[in-house]
Amino acid sequence: MSQADTQTGSPNGGPPEEDVDERIREVSSLRKALVRPELGSICGAVLVFVFFFLIARDSGMFSPEGILNWSVVSAQFAIIAVGACLLMIAGEFDLSVGSMIGFSGIIIALFSVTLGYPMWLAIIIAFVVALGIGWLNGYLVIRTGLPSFIVTLAFLYILRGLTIFIAIKTTNKTIIGGVRDAAEGDWLAAVFGGKIFKGLFVWLGDQGIISTFVAGNRAGEPVVDGIPMLIVWAIGLVIFGHILLTRTRFGNWIFAAGGDAQAARYTGVPVNRVKILMFMFTAFCATVFATCQVIEFGSAAADRGLLKEFEAIISVVIGGALLTGGYGSVVGAALGALIFGVVQQGLFFAGVESSLFRVFLGVILLLAVILNTYIRRTITGER
Amino acid sequence: MSTPLIELVDIEKHFGSVIALNGVSVSVNAGECHCLLGDNGAGKSTFIKTMAGVHQPTRGKIMLDGKQVVFSTARHAIDAGIATVYQDLAMIPLMSVTRNFWMGREPIRKVGPLRLIDFEHANQVTMDEMARMGIRLREPGQAVGTLSGGERQTVAIARSVYFGAKVLILDEPTSALGVRQTSNVLATIDKVRKKGIGVVFISHNVRHAMAVGDRFTVLNRGQTLGTAKRGEIKPEELQELMAGGQELATLEGSLGGTV
Ligand SMILES: Nc1ncnc2c1ncn2[C@@H]1O[C@H](COP(=O)(O)OP(=O)(O)O)[C@@H](O)[C@H]1O
Ligand SMILES: [Mg+2]
Numbered sequence: 001m002s003q004a005d006t007q008t009g010s011p012n013g014g015p016p017e018e019d020v021d022e023r024i025r026e027v028s029s030l031r032k033a034l035v036r037p038e039l040g041s042i043c044g045a046v047l048v049f050v051f052f053f054l055i056a057r058d059s060g061m062f063s064p065e066g067i068l069n070w071s072v073v074s075a076q077f078a079i080i081a082v083g084a085c086l087l088m089i090a091g092e093f094d095l096s097v098g099s100m101i102g103f104s105g106i107i108i109a110l111f112s113v114t115l116g117y118p119m120w121l122a123i124i125i126a127f128v129v130a131l132g133i134g135w136l137n138g139y140l141v142i143r144t145g146l147p148s149f150i151v152t153l154a155f156l157y158i159l160r161g162l163t164i165f166i167a168i169k170t171t172n173k174t175i176i177g178g179v180r181d182a183a184e185g186d187w188l189a190a191v192f193g194g195k196i197f198k199g200l201f202v203w204l205g206d207q208g209i210i211s212t213f214v215a216g217n218r219a220g221e222p223v224v225d226g227i228p229m230l231i232v233w234a235i236g237l238v239i240f241g242h243i244l245l246t247r248t249r250f251g252n253w254i255f256a257a258g259g260d261a262q263a264a265r266y267t268g269v270p271v272n273r274v275k276i277l278m279f280m281f282t283a284f285c286a287t288v289f290a291t292c293q294v295i296e297f298g299s300a301a302a303d304r305g306l307l308k309e310f311e312a313i314i315s316v317v318i319g320g321a322l323l324t325g326g327y328g329s330v331v332g333a334a335l336g337a338l339i340f341g342v343v344q345q346g347l348f349f350a351g352v353e354s355s356l357f358r359v360f361l362g363v364i365l366l367l368a369v370i371l372n373t374y375i376r377r378t379i380t381g382e383r
Numbered sequence: 384m385s386t387p388l389i390e391l392v393d394i395e396k397h398f399g400s401v402i403a404l405n406g407v408s409v410s411v412n413a414g415e416c417h418c419l420l421g422d423n424g425a426g427k428s429t430f431i432k433t434m435a436g437v438h439q440p441t442r443g444k445i446m447l448d449g450k451q452v453v454f455s456t457a458r459h460a461i462d463a464g465i466a467t468v469y470q471d472l473a474m475i476p477l478m479s480v481t482r483n484f485w486m487g488r489e490p491i492r493k494v495g496p497l498r499l500i501d502f503e504h505a506n507q508v509t510m511d512e513m514a515r516m517g518i519r520l521r522e523p524g525q526a527v528g529t530l531s532g533g534e535r536q537t538v539a540i541a542r543s544v545y546f547g548a549k550v551l552i553l554d555e556p557t558s559a560l561g562v563r564q565t566s567n568v569l570a571t572i573d574k575v576r577k578k579g580i581g582v583v584f585i586s587h588n589v590r591h592a593m594a595v596g597d598r599f600t601v602l603n604r605g606q607t608l609g610t611a612k613r614g615e616i617k618p619e620e621l622q623e624l625m626a627g628g629q630e631l632a633t634l635e636g637s638l639g640g641t642v
Contacts, residue, residue: 247499249489252482259475266437266473268458268487326477380477381529 035379037320037328040372041335044318044364048339052346061349064210064224074341075234076289077315078334082241083278083285084312085333089245090278091258091325092141092148096133097286097312099159101305104130104290106163109176109300112183120188127287133159134283138276148279156309164302180298192233192288193295195226230292234334237285241330254278258325314361315340318368320375327376339364386449387412388550388581389434389465394443396429403429405605406443411550411581416572418592419585420625421602427585428470430602431552434583435467436460466543470554470585474535476528480520481509483527484542512541516571533564540571544580551575552583557591569594589621601625 052061060066080097087094104126111122137155141148167174183189205212205222213219245251256264257274264271286305294300318336321328343364347357387410396404404426411417421427432438434445436454444451447463454460460467467473474483485505492501506523513520516537527535536556543551553572557565572595576582586592592599599616601608601624608624 243497243499247497249491249498249500252478252486252489252500255478255482256475256486259477263473263475264486266457266467266469268461322477326475380526 035375037372037375037379038332038335039320039375040368041319041332041339043371044339044368045335045342048342048346048364052342052350056346056350059349059351061346064222066349068224068228070341070345071231072228072341073345074338075228075231076293077311077337077340078234079230079237079289079292080282080285080308080312081315081319081333081337082237082330083282084309085316085319085321085328085330086241086245086254087278087282088313088316088321088323089258089325089328090254090275091261092138092275092278093152093313094137094279094282095149095152095309096137096155096159097282098305098308098310099156099163100130100133100283100286101290101293101308102302103133103159103163104287105294105300105304106167106176106302108291108294109179110166110170113176113178114170119183119186122182123188123192123291126291127284130283130287131280134280135276137283138279141279142272142275160302167300167302174302175299176301177299179294179300183295183298189295190229192229192291194229196229196232198226201225228292228296230296233288233292234337237288238330238334245330250274255326258327260326311340314365317372318365320368320372322376327380336368385412387446388448390446391430391434391440392444392446394430394433394440394445396426396433396438397441403605404433404440407602407605407607409583409600409607409610411583413549413581414576414579415597416576416582416584416595418596418599419583419602420587420589420592420599420621422587422625424604425602425625426605427602428554431467431554431583431585434460434550435465435552464547464549465552466546466548466550467552468536468539468543468554468556470558474527474539477526479524480513480527480530480538481505481523484509484512484538484545486542488546508545512545513538516541516574517567531564533560533567536560536568537571540568540575544575544578548580550581550583552585554585555587556584557586557588565591587625589618589625592621593618 061070080101084094084097107126107129108119108122111117111125112119117125133155137148137152140146141151144151164174167176183193201210201222201224204210205220210222210224212222243251245254253264253269253271253274256267256269257271261271286308289308290300290305293304315336316328316333317323318339319329319332319334321333340361343360344357347354347360390408390410392408394404394407395402407426407430409417409419409430419427419430429438433440436457436459439453439455445454446452452463454463454465473486475486478486481502485500490501490504491498492504493499509523510520518534518537527538530538536553540551540553540556556568556572560568569591572582572584576595576597582595584592584595597613598610599613599621600610601621603625611621
């Protein structure tokens with residue numbers, strides 16, 4: 001033993017550890033509070049609000065109707081961003097989100113309007129089919145070992161093609177209308193298309209806190225008559241995703257699956273199950289989006305959801321997630337979605353040429369990603 | 384002598400036409416450090432992956448406490464108390480020390496209907512266990528990526544010990560480390576052994592092995608060249624066995640014994 005003891009040095013000896021400690025700079029609590037994955041998107045959101053407050057203050061953008069307007073658009077982005085965020089942290093992509101939105105919408109309209117099933121059943125069928133496709137996406141990625149980028153790119157085309165085919169084959173059109181009538185009085189349709197706090201808004205209108213319509217058949221009603229369920233879904237999904245990711249055992253496994261799948265497997269994490277479930281969750285979010293949209297518009301169209309997969313991924317990346325997985329934040333992704341919605345609608349309010357939207361968005365994307373990369377390196381010691 | 388904690392007898396492992404192991408036998412007793420030596424490609428990693436349930440042997444048997452067992456998955460072996468720190472480290476650099484420490488066994492606290500990770504407990508235990516191994520963390524939320532290689536090895540070892548490993552397998556824990564970090568890891572191995580845990584220490588560095596080893600088994604091209612106890616064999620002899628005989632001996636002459 002003596003040989004071991006002399007050669008291994010002093011295990012509890014002071015000098016080695018003290019040396020190490022001296023080299024770790026004290027991190028101020030302010031810095032610690034600031035350096036977090038969401039920082040880039042927080043800065044971006046503040047910047048965007050200040051910017052539009054300066055240029056579009058008088059346009060009605062910050063009136064109740066204006067706020068509702070960009071909130072709804074942001075909520076749409078947020079719903080698909082939550083799914084994309086958790087999936088990206090688990091180390092995978094889903095490029096079929098946009099096609100999934102079109103597909104689910106057509107399924108709902110087909111079953112409720114064309115085939116005459118009750119609305120609630122049509123919605124449930126759409127969710128079951130979507131979860132099945134999400135599972136298939138995940139299963140193929142795991143089984144073939146191909147990058148999810150390729151597998152879901154295939155589904156981007158397969159689902160879009162099927163959607164158009166089904167719509168044309170059954171109705172000779174790519175748009176199926178009449179959903180609003182079919183949804184009338186349906187309990188499940190109300191969960192996606194209704195509004196809450198209606199009484200509160202009537203009261204606010206009566207008190208003169210928000211304005212009311214002065215003429216027309218809605219005279220006397222408040223201009224904003226409730227919070228759309230779309231926004232409730234967005235907030236609910238963000239809270240669910242955030243708690244799941246940061247506070248639960250499953251969330252730890254999501255990080256692990258994306259951080260290093262092999263290392264996660266060594267420690268007994270069911271990586272395949274985690275990834276497949278995240279593909280299913282992404283499909284679920286896409287279907288929530290589709291259901292809200294179909295009920296709001298009163299129709300389903302085969303070309304809905306175009307490019308939504310990229311908008312979701314951009315929101316997630318603005319929110320601080322790492323494209324290669326293992327790192328990110330649901331709150332960040334939600335802020336990314338907010339930035340997206342505010343910029344898109346804000347330029348409209350400000351009367352700016354709408355083509356500049358993409359320029360603006362590109363600049364924000366670039367700035368947020370540069371800042372995020374710096375933050376992430378500080379936190380994780382990544383080189 | 385009591386029964387070994389684990390004993391592998393005449394293990395063969397074929398990968399298609401490649402014969403990675405061709406009859407290897409090793410046993411590990413409680414409180415001993417059994418060193419597995421061999422050059423790159425000798426089959427060391429393949430052998431311990433068989434012990435850890437990652438690979439299933441083509442032929443041969445595994446005895447746990449004297450009873451034959453079959454580890455069909457890594458989980459089986461882990462549940463039987465066989466903990467492994469892999470060469471490519473089962474650590475996730477982007478995640479915090481606490482999250483890594485508890486990976487797959489996160490402590491749960493019930494809040495209403497929710498089952499959340501008990502971070503207060505998890506952080507406390509992580510800090511305590513790391514301190515016990517002589518590493519003072521800045522904070523438990525620190526990412527593993529900010530730790531040095533030796534510290535990462537120590538997190539992995541501390542984790543295995545805390546979760547009640549009976550046999551701890553370390554695959555080349557010192558090969559990528561500097562002098563001081565190496566001596567810290569060797570000191571940790573010594574501490575772990577004194578708790579009565581059987582340690583399998585893989586290395587191709589004879590000096591590191593001699594520093595902590597109780598027994599030495601040399602692998603060469605998938606075969607056991609023999610097992611020796613501490614004191615029965617000289618470092619030079621081990622070195623020679625590892626190189627598979629004469630080649631290094633002749634080299635050593637021309638290099639003046641510096642290898
Ligand atoms: N999964 C595998 N498939 C095919 N051959 C393998 C596999 N794992 C290891 N081998 C082969 O087995 C031999 C021993 O490798 P390994 O156990 O990693 O050696 P060591 O750890 O001693 O350096 C090598 O020739 C290697 O190529
Ligand atoms: Mg090896």
